[in-house]
Amino acid sequence: MSEVMTDEQKEAFVAKLRKEVGSTGTPSTARDPVNQPMIRHWCDAMEDANPLYTDPDAATQGPHGEIVAPPAMLNAWTMPGNIPRVNDPQDPASGVYAMLDEAGYVGVVATNSEHVYHRYLKLGDRLTGTVKLVDVTEEKQTALGIGHFVTTETEYLNQHGEHVGSMFFRILKFRPGTGRTASSDGDAAAERPPRPRPSRNQDTDFFWQGSRVGELRIQQCQNCGYLQHPPGTRCPACGSTDMGYITASGEGTLYSYVVSHHPRVPSFDYPLNIGLVELEEGVRLVTNITDCDPDQLKVGMPLRAWHMQTHEDVSLPVFRPARVPRNPSTLTFDEVSVGDELPLCPIPLTPTLIVSTAIASRDYQDVHHDRDMALKKGSEDIFMNILTSSGLSARYIGDWAGPDAVFKNLKIRLGAPNYPYDCMTMSGSVTAKREADGEDIVEVSFRGQNSRGPHVTGTVDLALPRA
Amino acid sequence: MTLKYAYHSAIAGIGATPFTKDSGRTPMDQAVEACLAACEDAGLPPEKVNGFVTYSAEQNPEIELARNLGVEEMTHFSMVHHGGGAACGVIAVACQAIYSGAADYVLCYRAFNERSWHRFGAGVQDRPAGAEASEVSFSWSSPFGLVTPASWVAMFATRYMHEYGATTEDFGRVSVVDRDFAATNPYAHFFQRPITLEDHQNSRWIVEPLRLLDCCQETDGAQALLVTTAERAKDLKQKPAVIASAAQGAAEDQHMMRSYYRDSITGIPEMGLCARQLYQSSGLSADDIQTAIIYDHFTPLVLPQLEEFGFCDRGEAKDFIRDGHLQRDGRLPINTNGGQLGEAYIHGLNGIAEGVRQIRGTSVNQIENVENVLATAGTAVPTSALILSQPQ
Known part of the structure; x- marks a missing residue:
């Protein structure tokens, strides 16, 4: 029939x-x-x-x-x-x-x-x-x-x-x-090259190891407790070289943002939301704001971290609007x-x-x-x-x-x-x-x-x- | 700390190639032409030059340039870090070399095909991964697609708008000023092509909140400046543009284009550091400046520069601009060559040449009664600035 x-x-x-x-x-x-x-x-x-x-x-x-x-x-x-x-x-x-x-x-x-x-x-x-x-x-x-x-x-x-x-x-x-x-967009996604791979070394490995297991890690001085991002090798507050990390809660707010249109790098979808997020612990990081239209971005909006796998061995901490x-x-x-x-x-x-x-x-x-x-x-x-x-x-x-x-x-x-x-x-x-x-x-x-x-x-x- | 070389040196010669989009020549060939033109302008035989200063991203080694110019012995040669941020830094270093006796005649230069060869605006998307600190620093932004100069600057712009109520129209007003001066400058790429604020608002997004008309050009070309003592400059062909002072600055928690981690990101503390050094060493203040070359790779960062130099209060640059103070008849006409949006983007060096013309009284957009000209260098990177003055 x-x-x-x-x-x-x-x-x-x-x-x-x-x-x-x-x-x-x-x-x-x-x-x-x-x-x-x-x-x-x-x-x-x-x-x-x-x-x-x-x-x-x-x-x-x-x-x-x-x-x-x-x-x-x-x-x-x-x-x-x-x-x-x-x-x-x-x-x-x-x-x-x-x-x-x-x-x-x-x-x-x-x-x-x-x-x-x-x-x-x-x-x-x-x-x-x-x-x-x-x-x-x-x-x-x-x-x-x-x-x-x-x-x-x-x-x-x-x-x-x-x-x-x-x-x-x-x-x-x-x-x-x-x-x-399947739309041509789907084909493009299948052939999309991976995102730029993060460069890393002994000073920053803890961050990427953390994101691989779903933790957002922020460097912390083990002597005075000072938090900083990006990581360094010595505490700017007390001078200690005993650097560890904390696992951030993943809660933050949008401190600033951009919406990228040009030039288009094939690894990304455009328009691309890129945010500067202030974590509740007080430090900021550059990240993507996902699951949100560009015109829905607002400075101060509450956000919540998640981890996006981009390579076999790399995940990136990114953020989406937080549930109120x-x-x-x-x-x-x-x-x-x-x-x-x-x-x-x-x-x-x-x-x-x-x-x-x-x-x-x-x-x-x-x-x-x-x-x-x-x-x-x-x-x-x-x-x-x-x-x-x-x-x-x-x-x-x-x-x-x-x-x-x-x-x-x-x-x-x-x-x-x-x-x-x-x-x-x-x-x-x-x-x-x-x-x-x-x-x-x-x-x-x-x-x-x-x-x-x-x-x-x-x-x-x-x-x-x-x- | 105080700079000891205030008023000691002068810019005695300026030279440039035509500014194009496809030179069809090597950057070295253009560097040689610009350097010869600067010597010719000053009336100095090029073989008398014994110092060279350029800045990072320059791909034309000074030793090859010396060979092409017929310079046999060099006693000072240096490369200042941080690209366009060093535009005035090269002059500062030339002043230091001359003041210390390390060199007599110093050529500062920039030459590239950054439109027809490697496009500068493409950013760092192809930068390979590595373990060095300079490579690792990009990991905090590139994997998220923040890979271009426009995008790095846009992050500051959004926050500035949020805190101070500036709008994209305020950025557009800077663009309109640049293009107005370019329209009457035959050397400018945008000669006879002014724009309106409406044109700006209708131009396409590059990285919100930056539109196409907020972004400087990419240019093929070269610019050279010849620096010597103010004393020796008197014996040369042109009226010297005395370097009242020139200074560099990098401030706390400085990063390359992405100093996003400071308590506030709406000011430019490294430019404030330059301003303090310039004013202190020269004895001048904002009131003494009649016209300025304000580094304009992207319009939003013109606003906080006006604030750092005290032309207006913090957060009030938008009002200063809305009141028309940057225009031809304003309190502080800026970028009278058309700036890097209107004339050409030679990483700030073409702007300093325009500052020299304003002192000489030979600009195509000459401002009346110029005593002192401020020029600034690339922002968001460690930066620099200088003040040029009439000879006494």
């Missing part, structure tokens, strides 16, 4: 796919009510520490008066779990997926998710979701491959028939191996202005993060945890599932706004996949303030960017307390 179709066959196929557009499927009820263990699992995996989700005392004081589920979990409750999927041909959406699978469009990625929250879910709520097939596109060429976008809308009710939320959702079903071939601690109080509506920028937040994309969040959101699609299957289905590696993109976006916004901010909706669109060993840096700004239905609403637009481009862009409406 995966042979190339004629235009006529394509037309007939699309007509068949669209036959049930507008129809609603069988309601599906969550196997478990909203419960603390699943919430805790989600919060652990997402590193979301909002106490309203797990701490009964804090929750009692909060705007909901009791424990609530993270709103971004909305569609996790009715996920089928790790049981064999049987596409129900009678179900409009499920039937379309089955037809596409059969026709060779076995690859799947979610591209859009728009949650609307009518009220937060409480422990014991039991959800029922009803899926309506909204649209199936014609065949389109995408970066991932040739495929069809399928759009659904799900309404969620609880056991009392209360309408608690809805989700607009779009996925791409594509033919593996039909994507645009969660705001323990909640911003008031009056404290926030349109144009306010949220602090940058890097999210290192470890395999553990990608796999644990997929499972915590009850998404057992193999492409999110099984590399062999991911490759087979046309992906470069396992990649983050869309529920996690929602969950991490919500964590980012919530950590800035504070625990009592109430999410009214969460709308995201995905771009470049989040593959392991990359880093996604979240940024955002306040784009609107308004009153709606007696609530003070702040709209935040946000973006999560990895090394390939924006992974997630979106907006959220938050209700903030007045004072």
